[in-house]
Amino acid sequence: MKKNICNILILLALLIWIFPLFWLVVTSLKNEQDVMSDTIRLLPSNPTLVNYIKAFSSTEVFPWLMNSFIVSFTVTIGVIVLDMPIGYALARIPFKGRKVIFWLVMAAMMIPFQVIIIPLYMQFNQYGILNTLAGVLLPRLAMPIGIFIIKQFYEGVPAALEEAAFIDGASRFTTFTHIMIPLGKAAMVTTIIISFINAWNDFLWPLIAVSDSIKYTITVGIANFQGTRGTEYAMIMAGALIASIPQFIFYAVFRKQIVQGLAMTGIKG
Amino acid sequence: MIPGNSDTKDGILFCLPFLIVFALFLIFPMLFGFFISFFDWDILSTRQWKGLGNYIKLFKDATFYSSLWHTLLFVLISTPILLVIGFLMALLVTSKSAFHGAAENVFFLPYVLSITVIGTLWAWIFQKNYGILNQFIKLFGGKPVGWLTETYPAMWSIIITTVWWTAGFNMILFSAGIKQISSEIYDAVKIDGANYIQTVFHVTLPLVKPTTVLCLILQVIASFNIFGQVYVMTGGGPHGSTRVLVQYIYENGFNYFKMGYSSAMAYVLFFIIMILSLIQYKVLGQEDY
Numbered sequence: 001m002k003k004n005i006c007n008i009l010i011l012l013a014l015l016i017w018i019f020p021l022f023w024l025v026v027t028s029l030k031n032e033q034d035v036m037s038d039t040i041r042l043l044p045s046n047p048t049l050v051n052y053i054k055a056f057s058s059t060e061v062f063p064w065l066m067n068s069f070i071v072s073f074t075v076t077i078g079v080i081v082l083d084m085p086i087g088y089a090l091a092r093i094p095f096k097g098r099k100v101i102f103w104l105v106m107a108a109m110m111i112p113f114q115v116i117i118i119p120l121y122m123q124f125n126q127y128g129i130l131n132t133l134a135g136v137l138l139p140r141l142a143m144p145i146g147i148f149i150i151k152q153f154y155e156g157v158p159a160a161l162e163e164a165a166f167i168d169g170a171s172r173f174t175t176f177t178h179i180m181i182p183l184g185k186a187a188m189v190t191t192i193i194i195s196f197i198n199a200w201n202d203f204l205w206p207l208i209a210v211s212d213s214i215k216y217t218i219t220v221g222i223a224n225f226q227g228t229r230g231t232e233y234a235m236i237m238a239g240a241l242i243a244s245i246p247q248f249i250f251y252a253v254f255r256k257q258i259v260q261g262l263a264m265t266g267i268k269g
Numbered sequence: 270m271i272p273g274n275s276d277t278k279d280g281i282l283f284c285l286p287f288l289i290v291f292a293l294f295l296i297f298p299m300l301f302g303f304f305i306s307f308f309d310w311d312i313l314s315t316r317q318w319k320g321l322g323n324y325i326k327l328f329k330d331a332t333f334y335s336s337l338w339h340t341l342l343f344v345l346i347s348t349p350i351l352l353v354i355g356f357l358m359a360l361l362v363t364s365k366s367a368f369h370g371a372a373e374n375v376f377f378l379p380y381v382l383s384i385t386v387i388g389t390l391w392a393w394i395f396q397k398n399y400g401i402l403n404q405f406i407k408l409f410g411g412k413p414v415g416w417l418t419e420t421y422p423a424m425w426s427i428i429i430t431t432v433w434w435t436a437g438f439n440m441i442l443f444s445a446g447i448k449q450i451s452s453e454i455y456d457a458v459k460i461d462g463a464n465y466i467q468t469v470f471h472v473t474l475p476l477v478k479p480t481t482v483l484c485l486i487l488q489v490i491a492s493f494n495i496f497g498q499v500y501v502m503t504g505g506g507p508h509g510s511t512r513v514l515v516q517y518i519y520e521n522g523f524n525y526f527k528m529g530y531s532s533a534m535a536y537v538l539f540f541i542i543m544i545l546s547l548i549q550y551k552v553l554g555q556e557d558y
Binding site for chain 2: 006007010011014017018020021023024027035036037038039040081082083085086088089090093094095096097098101105108110111112113114115116117118119120121122123125138139141142143144147172173176197200201203204207208218219220222223225226233236237240243244247250251255258259262263
């Protein structure tokens with residue numbers, strides 16, 4: 001009996017917590033009468049895809065999606081190219097200055113991004129890359145999150161593997177490309193997922209860096225709906241759902257890596 | 270280690286690509302921002318030296334104080350709620366309940382979504398005339414509330430949204446902490462006849478203290494940086510009642526183009542966060558991890 005009550009309470013809590021997501025989906029499938037109704041309609045009377053069609057045809061959702069893809073994809077590749085070598089070096093190469101570099105990068109993690117938005121804006125204005133996708137993505141490459149994931153992984157790899165290669169006369173670079181990179185796939189996957197999601201969700205900097213609506217990323221575009229299409233709630237919800245597709249897919253496939261990666265790097269929104 | 274040791278050269282070379290980007294887009298802007306904060310500077314006209322003028326003006330600016338106060342209020346109210354809910358979620362997720370797997374997904378999923386999606390979704394839920402929350406209130410005979418358009422409930426609406434968005438993150442940290450507690454301890458207290466509530470208060474809570482401290486600090490730092498929810502849901506309104514520090518920095522910088530003033534404010538925020546981070550470093554250094 002006590003167990004049943006407990007289960008009912010748990011179920012209730014879960015239902016309340018999932019409700020907003022349910023509401024997001026349901027609203028996006030409603031027609032206008034259902035949305036602007038005075039009574040509660042938990043399900044659409046006539047499920048329709050008209051809001052999705054409207055989002056794609058009457059707004060710039062498609063170019064925004066493309067922009068977000070280009071930005072997130074480029075950031076992810078850039079992060080892997082930049083962070084794999086330094087992550088490996090900090091973990092495995094006993095070189096002078098390693099500690100200093102590590103602490104410098106660590107300390108930089110504490111800098112809230114908000115502190116550098118003004119100088120970055122003026123710097124990029126000077127370079128003439130405001131209002132371009134390059135301007136949106138470049139600051140993301142300087143964020144050291146991936147380094148921590150990669151460094152931590154390589155610290156756990158047995159030294160024997162590397163030493164065998166050195167004895168065979170392989171250079172540091174060959175060892176890295178032929179042995180350590182293939183070995184580091186797990187860390188790479190986690191870094192890829194975390195970087196992609198973070199870049200996709202990025203809001204403050206794209207909001208500042210881009211002024212032409214055609215160059216918005218999807219997060220900025222959706223945020224602007226509030227002002228420009230304020231009362232088309234069903235269409236906005238359809239747009240918000242479209243904007244979340246990559247996260248849903250990533251979450252479904254890589255749940256474990258996402259949870260681990262986020263817990264490990266301790267990044268909070 | 271290797272004959273003809275080239276570790277130092279290799280090490281630097283491996284680090285260099287990142288360090289260049291890092292210097293260009295993080296270190297330089299950080300120093301440049303500090304420089305800007307001593308000038309009167311909009312993008313169009315030439316800069317003018319002001320010395321500490323921006324900082325002095327800041328401490329006389331009533332809006333700055335109210336933004337700081339709103340940020341503090343947000344931190345003070347949301348942090349305990351987020352910790353308690355995160356902990357309760359973790360208890361469920363690490364329990365033997367039939368729902369533990371489903372619960373983990375349900376609680377964590379909101380966290381991976383973008384803040385603009387979260388903000389627009391909750392703005393719709395809180396909408397005065399057609400929002401589902403007011404429809405429920407009307408169903409039970411209450412009067413509709415202007416969740417985002419009235420001064421008092423607006424901050425609460427933002428807090429509720431934030432709790433829904435990020436409590437799952439704290440749950441993950443707490444779950445990791447709880448899973449590390451040895452099952453023998455639980456067996457022992459069970460034999461001693463402790464009930465569930467007693468076990469939670471006298472065993473689980475004290476043993477996850479390091480996690481609690483970690484959560485607390487990460488949470489406070491994250492909350493000081495709050496922006497997206499406010500920008501999307503209220504734009505700082507109504508009547509500036511939800512204007513937080515970053516919102517005010519944004520307004521000064523990009524609505525009024527007072528770059529110097531805005532930078533000075535960003536540095537005050539930075540100073541606050543740095544102190545919090547140092548406390549974090551200190552506390553985490555003492556605890557055994």
